Amino acid sequence: MEYKAPLRDMRFVLHELFDASTHCELLGNGLDRELIDGVLEEAARYTGGEIAPLNRNSDEEGVTLENGEVRTPQGFVEAYRQYVDNGWASMTGPTEYGGQGFPQLVACNFHEMLMGASLSFRIYSGLTEGAVLALYKHGSDELKNAYLEKLVSGSWSGTMCLTEPQAGTDLALLRTKAEPQADGSYKVSGSKIFISGGEHDMSENIVHLVLARLPDAAAGVKGISLLLVPKFIAKADGTPGERNALSCGAIEHKMGIKGAATCVMNFDGATGWVVGEPNQGLACMFTMMNDARFQVGLQGLGIAEQAYQGSLAYARERLQSRGLAGAQHPDKVADPIIVHPDVRRMLLTQKTLVEGSRMLAAYCARQLDLEHGHPEPSYRKAASKRAALLIPIVKAFFTDMGQEVASLGVQVYGGHGYIREWGMEQLMRDSRITQLYEGTNGIQALDYIRRKLLGDGGTELSALQADFSEICDQQVDRPALHDMASKVQVRIGEWRELSAEIIAATGRDAQEIGAVSVDFLQYSAYVLLAGLWLQAAARAQDALEQGSGEEGFYQAKLASADFYLRRVLPRASAHREAIQGGAGCLMALPESDFAF
Ligand SMILES: Cc1cc2nc3c(=O)[nH]c(=O)nc-3n(C[C@H](O)[C@H](O)[C@H](O)COP(=O)(O)OP(=O)(O)OC[C@H]3O[C@@H](n4cnc5c(N)ncnc54)[C@H](O)[C@@H]3O)c2cc1C
Numbered sequence: 175m176e177y178k179a180p181l182r183d184m185r186f187v188l189h190e191l192f193d194a195s196t197h198c199e200l201l202g203n204g205l206d207r208e209l210i211d212g213v214l215e216e217a218a219r220y221t222g223g224e225i226a227p228l229n230r231n232s233d234e235e236g237v238t239l240e241n242g243e244v245r246t247p248q249g250f251v252e253a254y255r256q257y258v259d260n261g262w263a264s265m266t267g268p269t270e271y272g273g274q275g276f277p278q279l280v281a282c283n284f285h286e287m288l289m290g291a292s293l294s295f296r297i298y299s300g301l302t303e304g305a306v307l308a309l310y311k312h313g314s315d316e317l318k319n320a321y322l323e324k325l326v327s328g329s330w331s332g333t334m335c336l337t338e339p340q341a342g343t344d345l346a347l348l349r350t351k352a353e354p355q356a357d358g359s360y361k362v363s364g365s366k367i368f369i370s371g372g373e374h375d376m377s378e379n380i381v382h383l384v385l386a387r388l389p390d391a392a393a394g395v396k397g398i399s400l401l402l403v404p405k406f407i408a409k410a411d412g413t414p415g416e417r418n419a420l421s422c423g424a425i426e427h428k429m430g431i432k433g434a435a436t437c438v439m440n441f442d443g444a445t446g447w448v449v450g451e452p453n454q455g456l457a458c459m460f461t462m463m464n465d466a467r468f469q470v471g472l473q474g475l476g477i478a479e480q481a482y483q484g485s486l487a488y489a490r491e492r493l494q495s496r497g498l499a500g501a502q503h504p505d506k507v508a509d510p511i512i513v514h515p516d517v518r519r520m521l522l523t524q525k526t527l528v529e530g531s532r533m534l535a536a537y538c539a540r541q542l543d544l545e546h547g548h549p550e551p552s553y554r555k556a557a558s559k560r561a562a563l564l565i566p567i568v569k570a571f572f573t574d575m576g577q578e579v580a581s582l583g584v585q586v587y588g589g590h591g592y593i594r595e596w597g598m599e600q601l602m603r604d605s606r607i608t609q610l611y612e613g614t615n616g617i618q619a620l621d622y623i624r625r626k627l628l629g630d631g632g633t634e635l636s637a638l639q640a641d642f643s644e645i646c647d648q649q650v651d652r653p654a655l656h657d658m659a660s661k662v663q664v665r666i667g668e669w670r671e672l673s674a675e676i677i678a679a680t681g682r683d684a685q686e687i688g689a690v691s692v693d694f695l696q697y698s699a700y701v702l703l704a705g706l707w708l709q710a711a712a713r714a715q716d717a718l719e720q721g722s723g724e725e726g727f728y729q730a731k732l733a734s735a736d737f738y739l740r741r742v743l744p745r746a747s748a749h750r751e752a753i754q755g756g757a758g759c760l761m762a763l764p765e766s767d768f769a770f
Contacts (some may be wrong), residue, residue: 175226175229175480175483175484175597175598176226177221177222177225177226177229177287177290177378177483178218178483179214179217179218179221179283179287179290180221180479180483180532181215181218181617183529183532183725184214184283184286184532186212186713186727186731187281187532187536187733188279188283188536189207189716190712191533191536191706192370192537192540193634194207194279194280194401195207195210196687197279197543197577198210198277198279198280200549201277201543201547202276202545202547202549203275203276203547203549204278205276205277206400207762209340209681210280213276213284213420214284215342216279217262217284217287218287218405219257220260220262220309220559221284221287221288221291221559222258222287222291225266225290225291225292225295226290226291227249227255228247228248228249228250228292228295228433229291229292229295229433229597230433231247231248231249231327231431232250232292232294232295232695234248235247235432236427236432236433237374237425237432237434237435238425238578239422239424239425239434239435240353240746241620242373242421242422243373243374243375243377244372244374244375244422244425244435244437245374245400246298246374246375246435247294247433247725250295250298250376251375253295253342254298254328254376255289255298257283257328257715258327258328258329258726260549260624261274262328263302263326263327263328263705264285264327264328264351265281266278266281266303267325267326268306268310268487268721270328271306271310271322271323271326271335271645272326272327273306273326273350277547277646278539278540278542278543279536279538279539279540281539282468282472282535282536282539285469285472285476285527286298286475286476286479286532287470288451289473289477289750290475290476290477291476291477291480292433293431293473293477293604293605294431294432294434295432295434296473296476297330297370297371297434297449298370298371298374298376298377298435299331299472300464300466300469301332301334302325302330302331302332302464303332303465303469304332304334304461304463304465304466304469304470305333305334305383306322306325306331306464307324307461307462308383308449308458308461309321309325309402310322310401311381311451311458311461312400312449312458312461313449313450316749317402317447319404319441320408320412321381321404321408323412324378324408324412324475325381327377328375328763329377330377330378330379330404331376331379331380332380332381332383333369333370333372333380333381333382333383333454334369334370334459334462334466335350335369335372335384335385336366336385336404336459337346337365337366337368338365338643339367340351340364341363343617344409344547345385345393345395345398345611346395347408348364348387348398349364349383349387350364350366350385350386350387350401350403351363351386351387351389352386352387352388352446353388353389353443354373354388355451356634356645358443358447359445359447359750360386360388360401360445360446360448361443361444361445361446362384362386362401362403362420362441362443362446363442363443363444364386364441365439365440365441366384366438366439366441367421367438367439368426368437369382369436369437369438370436370437370611371433371434371435371436372435372436372437372438373405373421373422373435373437374435377403378406379406379414380404380405380413380441380691381402382402382403382405382420383400383401383402383404383405383449383459383462384400384401384403384446385398385399385455385456385459386399386401386446386455388452392453395456395734396453397453398453398455399448399452399453399454399455400450400456400458400459401446401448401449401455401766402446402447402449402570403418403444403445403446403457404418404419405419405420406418406553407445407533407654408701409530413609417644418444418445418496419441419442419443419444419445420440420444420761421439421440422435422437422438422439422440423439423440424437424438424679425437425438426438428607429603429606429607429710430431430600430602430603430605430606431604432439432663433529438511442633443504446506447492451588456472456563460704463612463613464561464562464565465612465677466612467494467565467566467612468538468539468569470569470573470611470612471535471538471568471569471571471572471573472535472572473572473573473576473605474531474573474575474577474605475531475532475535475572475575475576476574476576476581477576477580477601477604477605477608478524478527478528478572478575478576478579478580478605479528479532480583480601481524481576481579481580481582481583481598481601481602482521482525482528482579482583483603483607484580484583484587484596484597484598485520485524485583485586485587485589485598486512486521488511488530488587488590488596489511489517489521489586490512491510491613492510492511492587492588493506493508493510493511494508494511495508495509495511495514496508496516497513498514498515501678502614508716511586511770513628517586519582519741521586522581522734522737522741523578523582523741523742524582524583525578525747526707526734526738526742527575527578527703527742528643529734530706530707531572531575531703533703533706533728534567534568534571534699534702535568535572535704537564537706537766538564538565538568538702539555541558541560541561542557542561543557544556545558545561545641548571559630559634560634560637560638561627562586562625563634563635563638563651566618566619566621566622566626566695567618567622567699568703569613569615569618570609570618570622570692570695571695571696572607573609573615574603574696576608577602577605577606577607577609580598580604580752581646583598584598584602586747589717591734599698608650615692615693616692618695618749619691619692619694619736620687620717621696622698623676623687623690623691623695624687624691627641627673627676627677627679628680628687631687632674632677635673636670636673639669639670640754642662642666642701642702642705643663643666645662645705645709645712646659646660646662646663646666646708647663648712649708650663651710652712653706653731654714654715656734658739659708659710659737661704661739661743662701662704662705664707664738665704667703668750669697669698669701672694672750673706675753676694676753683757685757685760685761686756689756689757689761690752690753690756691758693750693752693753694753695747696745696749697750698744700743700746701743701746702740703738703742703743704739704743707734707738708739709730709736709737710731710733710734710735711732711735711736713731714727714728714729714731714732714735715732718732740750
């Protein structure tokens with residue numbers, strides 16, 4: 175399936191909504207609008223021209239394991255070489271280790287393109303950036319000097335090794351061991367499952383970040399350490415040296431992302447080094463996981479964009495039946511299906527969820543940049559809280575949205591959507607994993623309520639709600655935007671009440687936390703997108719009032735905002751009602767009565 179990066183919409187979000195040039199100036203990274211646009215155009219050429227054409231074959235061919243070596247699908251090795259040689263791998267890496275220091279606000283567009291072009295291909299590099307962050311923030315100088323430059327350049331790749339057969343969501347159950355050695359290193363033993371890119375032929379070396387227990391470690395999550403365990407131990411000159419005692423025992427056969435190797439990794443007394451403090455592994459891993467969760471959110475967005483593009487092209491070409499109001503194209507044997515209101519409902523639902531999520535991704539990316547790069551510590555702290563609040567929403571909402579948009583894509587294609595050659599069913603299969611890994615979406619919702627809402631008594635969420643309320647206040651007196659702004663303001667008031675109700679209810683009954691979490695996350699996301707659609711409408715209205723030459727583009731933004739507020743936002747009401755249904759009806763049924 176062809177993939178064409180949505181450059182015009184990306185530029186709208188970057189420059190017209192979030193003023194990327196001023197943002198870059200504040201961060202002091204020397205990027206201006208011309209440079210940003212030039213990089214994204216090149217990124218669009220690379221992802222559309224080199225990566226997207228590999229996607230379908232990678233699904234058909236899959237990966238193979240022979241004598242412990244994983245062979246990736248045809249074309250992946252060459253495309254990855256270009257990824258490294260052309261500097262795409264080092265885009266966000268720290269400059270002191272050879273990275274280009276691009277802000278997330280810009281880079282997230284490239285990453286969305288990669289995910290849309292081929293999720294399987296992106297998976298091999300996706301965790302390297304998180305490994306760089308974790309090592310950069312928590313690693314010793316010795317480890318950084320030996321491993322960071324190669325990871326930043328992409329010539330070595332990174333993995334995240336958490337999951338074990340008995341320890342998935344509950345990492346307190348993990349058993350992999352790390353025995354200290356006289357020279358300060360550790361011998362790591364244990365088996366990890368489901369490791370993305372655990373073994374492959376695309377990079378020279380693979381650096382595993384492994385969660386394990388030291389011999390004297392406390393039980394539970396307080397006794398977990400993070401270790402760097404390379405496939406080849408780095409030599410003093412920075413080249414790959416001795417082969418470490420670890421191997422890929424098997425690769426999984428799975429529903430989707432068939433071009434991505436999902437490996438059982440066996441560590442048989444492999445040499446490793448602790449990253450950060452012993453027994454503080456989970457905190458260090460969270461640095462990597464936060465980045466990975468944001469990236470997985472972008473996976474949902476990228477696939478959704480691809481599904482929308484395919485659906486739109488098909489709906490314009492497929493001729494079936496006449497429009498309800500009479501023939502729209504009498505010269506043809508039938509009208510294209512885009513004339514039918516129900517097909518339009520599907521396309522506009524896809525479009526507004528995708529474009530709305532792109533705005534939220536940029537909003538979150540901006541906070542991530544400010545967290546790391548704002549000159550003032552107080553701003554860094556504020557941005558860190560805001561990003562932490564948003565990450566579970568981005569991860570869970572975008573990936574649920576990706577699956578919905580891909581499923582709508584299958585529906586738009588009718589029976590052809592179910593047939594492999596059209597590519598839509600691949601998108602639906604590929605996107606399904608995003609709702610599961612990096613913490614299932616149920617766990618994201620628990621994180622959102624437990625750590626992010628209840629963790630500070632609702633303070634940060636109130637601040638977010640106040641910011642969005644202000645956007646409504648700014649627009650409500652403009653006649654063209656009055657109705658939209660009023661509608662969003664009502665939802666924000668309702669969101670505040672609902673947050674207070676949840677804080678009170680969870681105080682009375684802890685079961686309420688898990689009973690309302692998914693609905694509250696979804697509710698919050700729909701209202702956030704409504705606020706962002708209002709902002710988009712305001713920018714579009716500004717442009718039209720100033721006589722912009724792109725009337726069609728801005729009118730489409732206004733029409734899309736209107737559709738979202740009338741036809742998608744009402745879903746929030748269903749979530750609110752479900753939340754108010756409470757935990758009682760979930761817990762009343764005795765386990766023995768679930769089936770007779
Ligand atoms: C293709 C693929 C790639 C992966 N890549 C990696 C990787 O690179 N590195 C890595 O370490 N792992 C990886 N994983 C593992 C993935 O992160 C886990 O599968 C995921 O975290 C869920 O763990 P689990 O499968 O054991 O499910 P479980 O933890 O057994 O969960 C089963 C169900 O119970 C729910 N549940 C569990 N606990 C709770 C709770 N406390 N409250 C409410 N609901 C709960 C879950 O939400 C889920 O619906 C990958 C998995 C796959 C399939």
